[in-house]
Amino acid sequence: MQPAARGNIDVTFLILVLLLLTFGLVMMFSASYADAYYRKDDSFYYIKRQMLFAVGGLAVMIFLAYFDYHWWKKLALPIFAVSLLMLVVVLFMPERNGAKRWIFILGQSIQPSEVAKFAVILVFAVLISLYGEKMRTFRYGILPFAAVLGTVAALMVLEPHLSGTILILSIGIVMMFVGGADLKWFLLLLCVLIAGVGIVVLIPGVIEYAQSRFQYWLDPFSDPLGKGFQTIQSLLAIGSGGLMGLGLGNSRQKYLYIPEPQNDFVFSIVCEELGFVGAAIILIFFALLEWRGFVIAIRAKDKFGSMLAVGLTTQVGLQALLNIAVVTNTIPNTGISLPFFSYGGSSMVMLMAQMGVVLSVSRQAALEKQ
C-alpha cells in the first residue's frame, strides 16, 4: 500500500474533460430545448437537470481525483458484489420499452449496467495487477476474467441490454489484452466472433430481431416511418449540416423529427448545427482524451492504477465511437449514449467519477516522475 499521493493531476486530461463537458452541455441544451419546449412546456427542462448533475459530477470528480485510488482495490470486491446484486434485482423491476434496465430508488433511477461496467474494470485491474506474468496462462489470464465477464454478461442479456453487454465485453477484452493475456486467445475470439456474426446474419431466426435489425441497418429507407425512422432522421440531420453546419441552435431536425434528441442521438444535432468541421473537432477531442488516458496508464506507477486508467479510458472512448457509429448508421442501431453529451443524471455522475479516478491515477504517475 502506497502512502496518499500528493503530486499534481494531469492538467491536459483535465482540460480535455472540461472541454468535452462544456461542449456536451451546450450541445445537449441546443439539441433538447425544442423537444423540451413542445413536450415539457419548458425549453430548459433537460439542461437545468443536466447542469445540476454536471456540477455534482464535477465535485465528485475533484473529490476522487484527490482520493487515493488504492482504496478502490479494497472496494473492488464489495462493489462487484453489489453490482451483481443490482443486476439480479433489476430483473424484477418493471419493464420500460420492453426491457428492465432501471432500478428506481427514492425517485431516482439507476442503471445497474453503469455500476457493473465500473465494477468489472475494478475487478479486472485488481486481478491483472495480482497475476502479473501469470497472465499469459489460460488459468490466470483467461479463466477468471471469462467467469466474471460471463456472469455479468449473462445477467445483462436477461434484461435484455445488448449494447451494454457488448460494451462491457469489449472493455473487458481490451483490459485482458493490455494485461498480457496470450495473443492466441484473441485470435481465437476473433474467429469465433466472425463465425458468430456470420451465423446470425446468414441463418435466419437464430437470434430474434438480429436479422431485421441487420436489414434496417443496411437499408433504413425500407421502413421509413417505423424501424428505419430514427436512423433516417439522424442521417438527414447529419447531411443537413454539410461542411460548416447550420449554426449553433439552428438545427431543424431537433424540432420533433429526431426522437429524444437529448439522448443517444445528440451527436446528429451536433453534426447538423456545427457541420463536418464541428463534428471532427469533437471527435478529435475524444481521441485526444483517449490518448491522454493511455499516456496516464503508461506512466502509472503501478499495474492497478495503470489498468484502471486503461479500463476507464477505454470505456469512454469505446462508448463515444460506438455511439457515433450508430448515429451515422455505420453499425446497427443499439442504445449507447455519448459521454459528456447525452442527457442522463446517473451516467453523468458516474462518468465524472470515473474521470476523477483517472485523474487520481495521474497524480501518482506525476509523483513518480518527480
Add this chain to the structure above:
Amino acid sequence: MTSLGPNVRMKKRMIFCIIALSIAGTAVILLRLFQLQMVQAEDLQRLAAQQQMRVTSISSQRGTIRDRNGNILAKSGTVWTVYLSPVDIDNEEERQLIAEGLADILDVTPEFVLEKSRRNTYYEIIKRKIERPLADEITQFLQENKITAVGLEEDYKRYYPYGSLASTVLGFTGMENQGAYGIEAYYDKVLSGTPGRVVSAKNAWGTDMPFKYEKMYEAKDGNDIVLTIDVNIQQFLEKHLEQAVIEHNVQNKAAGVVIDVQTGEILAMSTKPDFDPNTPNQIYDSAVAAQLDEMKTALEGMAEGEAREQAEQEYRTALSEAQFDQWRNKVISDPYEPGSVFKIITASAALEEKTMNLGSAFNCTGNYELLPGVSYNCWKAGGHGHQNFAQALQNSCNPAFIMIGQSLGQERFRKYFEAFGLMETTGVDLPGESGSIYHTEEDFSVVSLASSSFGQTFKVTPLQLITAVSAAFNGGELMQPYVVKQIVDSDGNTVEEKSPVAKRQVISAETSATIASLCESVVSQGSGKNAYIPGYRIGGKTGTSEKLDKQINGEVDKRISSFMGFAPADDPQIAVLIMLDEPYMTNPYGSVIAAPVVKNIMADVLPYLGIEPEFSEAEQKYADVAVPNLNTLKRGEAEAELNSVNLKARFVGEGETVVGQLPQMKEEVPRGSTVILYTDGVTTLEDVEVPDVLGRTSLQANAAILAEGLNIRLDGVADTGQVTQVISQDPAPGTVVKPGTVVTVEIIATDLTD
C-alpha cells in the same frame, strides 16, 4: 519499485490500443461523416427540406379583360374559402356548435360539416368562394364563440359584369381560377400572373417552428387585356342575332361577327343562344335543362347498383355534352358550306385573272349542262335569261357562276381558294379554332369546281369566310383577324400592343374596288335589297346553303341562311356576317331572313361609329325632316312653311292662326308627312289606336296608317315592284297615340331568293 508499473509488453499493447481506438476508430468515423456531410449532403438536405418545409401558395390576382373603350368585361374580386381543421376541435360540444353555425350561415347541412369534422386532418374545405357579407358573418361567428378550428382563406373569383355578353369570346375560369375557355383560356398565362409562395419551416407535428425561418416570394398579379371588341357593337349584334334566333326558330344556333375590314380587328362576335360566364356550368337551353333534370330525378330514385352507375354515367355524359355545346363559339369552331356568299370570291378570282370582265355575258335558261348527264338547275325556274357580270352577281345565278368557275379552271380556283386563306385556320387568338374542309387536289374535278363556284361541297368557318370576303373588297389585303388589342400590366404599363397584320395582297386594289361596287349593287338592285338602309352605301351578298351532308331521301332538308354585308361600299370600314343554322321558315333564304338582321345591325353600328348617312337625290324622300315651329302663323304662311320642307298641312278648327301643332316642332318626321295644325284652341282631334299592319304589304300598311290620321315611316327596302311584307312596327298595334304620330314600319322584300 520499477516492476510495479506496467511492463514493456503492456505498454506496447497500450500503444496498439491508442492506435486502434484514437486513430483508426476516429478515422473510420470521420470517413463516414465525410461521406454523409460532404458527398451525400445534397440528397440528404433535399430529403430533410421536403419534410421540414411547408410551401403555402399566395394566389395572384387575375388580370382584367376590357373592351376597346375600357369597359370591364371580366374582373377578379376577393372571395373566401371556409375551411375546418378537425384536429383542432376541442370537444363534442364545440363540434356541434361549429356544425350548426357553419350550416346556418353557409347553406350546407350540419351532417356535412360533422362528417368532415371527424376526419383526422388539418384542412377540410367547407365552402369555397363565398363573398364578403357571408365571410363577415363567419368571422363574427368565430369571434363570438372563440372558435379556432375554422378559418378563412383569401381567394379570387371571376366576375363578368355584362353577363352573357360576348360569353363565347371571353370564355370563363374554373374553380382554381384557371382559364377554361375563350380568351380566359387562350391568354391564361398572361392573365393569371405568377402565384407567390411562402416557404416556412414546420416541425414534425406540422406546426410552425418558433423561429423566423420564412421566405416569401411575392405573387405577381396577372396582366390586363384590352380587346378589339366594342361592348356597344357587341350589344347591337347580340340584340339582333338573339331576336332572329327566336323569330325564325333557329334550330342549330346562329353566329354573327363584326370586323374592321381594314385592320382585321374583331369588333363583335357572338353565338346565340349562349351562356352566362358567371355560372358557365348551368344549362341555359331550357329544353335541354329540363331533360337533364328529368334524368337526374330518375337517377336519384334508382337503387344502388350497376344500372344506377350506368345511368349516372349517361347523365354525366349528357351534361358535359350540353355544356360543351353551349360554350361553343360557332364563329370559329363550326365550318359550314358558305353558299352564295362565296360567289364574291369566285367573282374576285375571275376578274383578277381576267378570265371574265364586267362585259361578259351569260345566258341562263334555268338549267346548265356541265357534262353530258351532269346538269345544274338555277334556283329560278325558267332562268334569268341574258345577264351581264353584275347582274349575274345580283341575281346570284348559279349557272352563270358555274361558267365563271369553269373559266378559271381547277388550278386557278384552288390558287385563289388558298390565297384567300381558306386552306388554313385564320390564326385568330382564340382557342378551339377549326380549319376548313375542302377538296383535295386529286379529287377536285370539274364537277367539284362547278359546285364549289357557288359555295357548296366545301366548308369554312364564319370567321374564315368574313376575313376572306373582306379581302375581296377592302383593297385586296387578307388581314389577320384578332381579338386582343393590347396587354397592360397591373400598373397600367403597356406590355404589348398588337398592330394589324396583313397576310398578303390577294387581289389588286382595282379589282377590289370593282367587287365593292358590284356588292353594293347587290343590295341596291339585287337579292340583297333587304339589307338596304337609306342614306348608307351598303354592299353585301346573300347566302343560302343546303346542308348537303344532311339529306333525307335525297331531299335537302336543312339549310343555313347567311348574309354578309359591309359599309360604306365606297370606303369599306366594317363587315358583318350573320349565319343562321337551320332556321324554321317557309322561305329560308338568306336574302329574306339574314339580310334584315345585318341591316338592323348596320343601322345601329354605322351611326355609332360616327358614319353619317348621306342621302342621294333618289333617297331624299326617305330622309327625315324636322318639323318647323308654326305657332302664331297664319294658315297660308304655315302651309307654305311646311311645303318648303316637303311636309303637308292639315288644319283643324275655325281659326285663322295656328295655336297648336302635332307633331311638335323639331320632331323628326319622314318627308311627305302631314302636320296637324290647331287653329282655334277649341277643336282637337281624339287620340287614335295604332292599327295592326304586321304581315301586310307596304302599300296596305301605308293606307291603314294614313287612314287613322297617323304618319308612316317605311324602314327597309322601299323599291316598288317587290313583294313586301311588314315584319315589325313601332309603336305596337293597339297603342293609343296622338294623331300625327309617326309609325315606323319595317318591311322586307319576300320575293327575293338567293
